[in-house]
Amino acid sequence: MSRLYRYRLPPWCRQWLYILEKATIPLMIFQLIRTLFFPTTLDVFLLGIFVGAFIAFHLEWI
Numbered sequence: 001m002s003r004l005y006r007y008r009l010p011p012w013c014r015q016w017l018y019i020l021e022k023a024t025i026p027l028m029i030f031q032l033i034r035t036l037f038f039p040t041t042l043d044v045f046l047l048g049i050f051v052g053a054f055i056a057f058h059l060e061w062i
Helices: 002-008 011-037 041-058
Strands: none
Touching: 002 011, 011 041
16 A cells, blocks of 8 residues: 555655655664663654654555
8 A cells, every 4th residue: 555655645755755765774773873872761762763664664654
């Protein structure tokens, strides 16, 4: 269902979606390193958001 949904989006929106999909891994790694050295509530929350977004992209929910 996700693939059909992606093709219904305007081209500029699809491009942003692909950029976000490719940027989740480096952002997640950076946030993991930051969370290991400076563990704050915000860092753990952001890491959870990035992991959730990665899983959603991987399972093609988005």
